[in-house]
Amino acid sequence: MCRRAILAAANAAIISITCGLSPAPAADRKFTVALIPGLTTDTFYTTMRRGAQIAADALGVELVFQGAPDFNPVLQVPVLDAVIARKPDAILIAPTDVTQLVEPLRKADDTGIPVITVDTFIGTGMYQIGSGNADFPLSSIASDNVLGGRMAARALADAIGGEGAVFVANNKPGISTTDQREEGFKTELAAHYPKVVVLETQFNENDANKAASQLQGVLARHPELKGVFGGNHFSALGAANGVQQAGKSGAVKVVAFDAPSGVVDDIDRGLIDVAIAQHPAEIGYYGVMSAYAHLTGQSIPVSIGTGFTVINKSNVHDPSIAKYIYAD
Amino acid sequence: MKQIITENIPTAPSKHVAPQADHADGTRTVMRYVADLRAWLFLAMLILGFEVWSRFSFGGTFVLNPFNLQSIAIFAVAPLLLAMGQTFVIIAGGIDLSAGFVMGLAAVVAAHVINWANPIMPMPMAVLTGTIAAVMLAGVPGMVNGLLVSRLKVPPFIGTLGMFGVARGVAFLLAGGTTVPVNNSFFAGLGNGRILSVPYIVILAAIFVLLMHYVLSYTRFGQHNYAIGASAQAARRAGININSHLLRLYILSGFCAGLAGVLYAARFSAGAAQAGEPLLLDCVAAVVIGGASLFGGSGTILGTVAGAFVIAVIQYGLVFTNVAPFWQFISVGVVIIISVLIDQTQRRMSGGRISE
Numbered sequence: 046m047c048r049r050a051i052l053a054a055a056n057a058a059i060i061s062i063t064c065g066l067s068p069a070p071a072a073d074r075k076f077t078v079a080l081i082p083g084l085t086t087d088t089f090y091t092t093m094r095r096g097a098q099i100a101a102d103a104l105g106v107e108l109v110f111q112g113a114p115d116f117n118p119v120l121q122v123p124v125l126d127a128v129i130a131r132k133p134d135a136i137l138i139a140p141t142d143v144t145q146l147v148e149p150l151r152k153a154d155d156t157g158i159p160v161i162t163v164d165t166f167i168g169t170g171m172y173q174i175g176s177g178n179a180d181f182p183l184s185s186i187a188s189d190n191v192l193g194g195r196m197a198a199r200a201l202a203d204a205i206g207g208e209g210a211v212f213v214a215n216n217k218p219g220i221s222t223t224d225q226r227e228e229g230f231k232t233e234l235a236a237h238y239p240k241v242v243v244l245e246t247q248f249n250e251n252d253a254n255k256a257a258s259q260l261q262g263v264l265a266r267h268p269e270l271k272g273v274f275g276g277n278h279f280s281a282l283g284a285a286n287g288v289q290q291a292g293k294s295g296a297v298k299v300v301a302f303d304a305p306s307g308v309v310d311d312i313d314r315g316l317i318d319v320a321i322a323q324h325p326a327e328i329g330y331y332g333v334m335s336a337y338a339h340l341t342g343q344s345i346p347v348s349i350g351t352g353f354t355v356i357n358k359s360n361v362h363d364p365s366i367a368k369y370i371y372a373d
Numbered sequence: 374m375k376q377i378i379t380e381n382i383p384t385a386p387s388k389h390v391a392p393q394a395d396h397a398d399g400t401r402t403v404m405r406y407v408a409d410l411r412a413w414l415f416l417a418m419l420i421l422g423f424e425v426w427s428r429f430s431f432g433g434t435f436v437l438n439p440f441n442l443q444s445i446a447i448f449a450v451a452p453l454l455l456a457m458g459q460t461f462v463i464i465a466g467g468i469d470l471s472a473g474f475v476m477g478l479a480a481v482v483a484a485h486v487i488n489w490a491n492p493i494m495p496m497p498m499a500v501l502t503g504t505i506a507a508v509m510l511a512g513v514p515g516m517v518n519g520l521l522v523s524r525l526k527v528p529p530f531i532g533t534l535g536m537f538g539v540a541r542g543v544a545f546l547l548a549g550g551t552t553v554p555v556n557n558s559f560f561a562g563l564g565n566g567r568i569l570s571v572p573y574i575v576i577l578a579a580i581f582v583l584l585m586h587y588v589l590s591y592t593r594f595g596q597h598n599y600a601i602g603a604s605a606q607a608a609r610r611a612g613i614n615i616n617s618h619l620l621r622l623y624i625l626s627g628f629c630a631g632l633a634g635v636l637y638a639a640r641f642s643a644g645a646a647q648a649g650e651p652l653l654l655d656c657v658a659a660v661v662i663g664g665a666s667l668f669g670g671s672g673t674i675l676g677t678v679a680g681a682f683v684i685a686v687i688q689y690g691l692v693f694t695n696v697a698p699f700w701q702f703i704s705v706g707v708v709i710i711i712s713v714l715i716d717q718t719q720r721r722m723s724g725g726r727i728s729e
Contacts, residue, residue: 085545085550086545086550086646086647087550088550088551088552090550091549091550091551114541114545245695245697245698246698247692247698248698250651251647251650251651252650252651252652253637253641253645253648254448254451254452254637254651254652255448255651255688257447257448258444258445258447258448258685258688258689258692259688259689259692261440261441261444261447261448261689262441262444262689262690262692262693263692264440265438265440265441265444265693266431266433266692266693266694266695278552279645279647282552282641282643283641286565286640286641287444289565290443290444290447290565290572291440291444305551305552306551306552306554307552307553307554307642307643309554310554310556310642311642314561314642371551372551
């Protein structure tokens with residue numbers, strides 16, 4: 046009972062669902078799928094949850110959403126442990142570290158809970174290949190962030206006419222997704238836009254105020270600056286404000302990664318020129334679908350790539366684009 | 374902004390001698406002047422250093438470039454506003470760890486209220502309503518902090534750490550886990566406009582700083598603050614109502630964070646729960662670099678202003694001089710350590726208490 050009480054505190058939501066159920070699956074039992082985001086306080090993951098919930102409702106699956114407030118393995122692993130202890134039928138997780146989450150997730154696998162990674166991954170992201178210590182997850186459902194970075198590079202290079210100085214405003218190093226975006230961005234420019242000069246990356250630790258100041262610092266040093274790529278929401282928001290404060294709106298192009306609801310206004314007002322939207326709802330939807338398929342005896346693909354949508358002034362109010370704006 | 378501050382330097386220290394130092398002898402008073410000025414000396418050295426650096430490495434000027442000054446001033450506004458309340462709290466021997474997330478909460482509330490008020494009143498009225506609502510609401514966590522610390526005797530570090538979590542959670546709940554866009558051109562103009570090339574938010578911050586300087590240095594509230602920080606026992610025996618003072622103190626800190634949140638929302642046309650998260654340590658650092666002692670009893674608003682600018686100049690200057698990003702952390706860290714070392718040395722030399 047004591048143990049139950051502790052777990053109840055950690056994960057109250059699951060209790061009412063699994064309490065009293067026998068471990069052996071009944072023929073008509075309701076499946077429980079847990080979705081553990083990289084962090085709970087990011088609109089990307091709340092959007093992913095929305096997609097997952099839509100699939101769960103359609104399939105009659107119970108969806109549990111539990112996570113830590115920061116993108117940090119130290120905070121995520123206890124949440125994962127609490128979820129494993131309640132024995133859901135499947136775990137969808139956005140691992141916060143490629144190596145540190147391997148052993149904690151193996152515990153789930155050892156207990157017989159299938160693991161599917163969403164957005165981020167463990168090991169190399171290549172699963173079920175019979176080699177390496179991190180190939181046990183069934184599937185990786187994610188957008189290819191390197192590709193997203195390449196798309197951002199193309200959008201920015203085209204916006205500045207294929208030449209001039211640009212830089213990357215990024216959160217902080219060591220996060221697989223934002224690192225990959227930066228990598229893709231630089232690779233694409235180096236390969237196809239020889240006249241674009243990429244200046245030193247500026248890390249703002251997700252602080253829009255600092256990102257704005259850094260943009261102005263770079264601009265003061267390099268008045269010839271033509272563009273900036275904001276690798277995540279607050280980087281782009283801050284960089285756009287820095288451009289505005291410097292009176293350079295339009296002259297310095299801003300490409301943003303991710304598309305939370307505010308980006309519509311920012312594009313309308315010309316603060317942000319292009320936004321590269323991921324499809325988090327799609328990731329959540331196919332995560333739950335894949336888990337259900339596996340639980341009902343179907344085979345599932347080891348990797349599902351979700352796409353990107355380029356949003357700019359010309360299409361931001363197009364109804365077919367609106368579904369890619371992140372929202373709960 | 375810089376102009377205003379610079380003119381104030383010479384008059385600054387004499388006005389902020391804590392009450393317990395009133396009977397100090399001449400040497401001690403001189404040492405206090407030096408201590409109070411050291412953040413400004415630090416700032417001057419930094420600016421000079423960056424000036425020399427950029428002239429040699431890049432052939433351009435650092436400090437004479439108005440664009441740089443403007444950028445640094447804008448950058449310093451948010452941490453400075455948080456640091457205003459923090460200066461009061463730290464001088465009284467406390468700390469307010471909730472300030473960063475109270476700022477985020479206020480930014481979210483301002484965004485929501487302005488969006489709600491937009492259709493039913495003229496734009497400036499909507500902004501005023503949102504501002505008042507956000508600042509008042511930011512006073513609530515401040516009040517809880519104050520009650521915890523004063524009536525329930527919870528150590529400030531723990532009580533405000535609790536409110537750090539509460540404010541964070543409430544802010545994210547209100548924001549629905551996302552950023553809340555504001556669509557009000559008057560508000561955006563307030564956040565990004567300027568008069569005679571000085572941004573409005575910098576002017577607002579400067580006025581607020583002068584007000585806080587007045588309150589701390591020339592009012593009974595300010596003097597009580599020093600007295601409580603120097604010795605709560607003595608202050609109580611002198612008849613100061615410590616409980617009510619502490620309550621008002623933490624509410625003040627909440628208001629400062631609230632104002633910072635409103636200005637954030639104005640600037641970015643969005644309220645974000647995590648707006649102030651990275652600023653918490655910067656604001657504490659600004660207060661410490663500015664000469665306040667974490668043991669309470671000393672510190673000045675003008676010192677904190679210098680402290681905030683020291684951090685802003687380092688971070689901006691290293692981008693301007695194109696230094697690899699991680700040096701920023703190291704530099705700010707080193708400056709904090711050096712400032713505390715100077716503070717301790719000065720106390721030892723002046724025969725003051727080193728730890729209490």
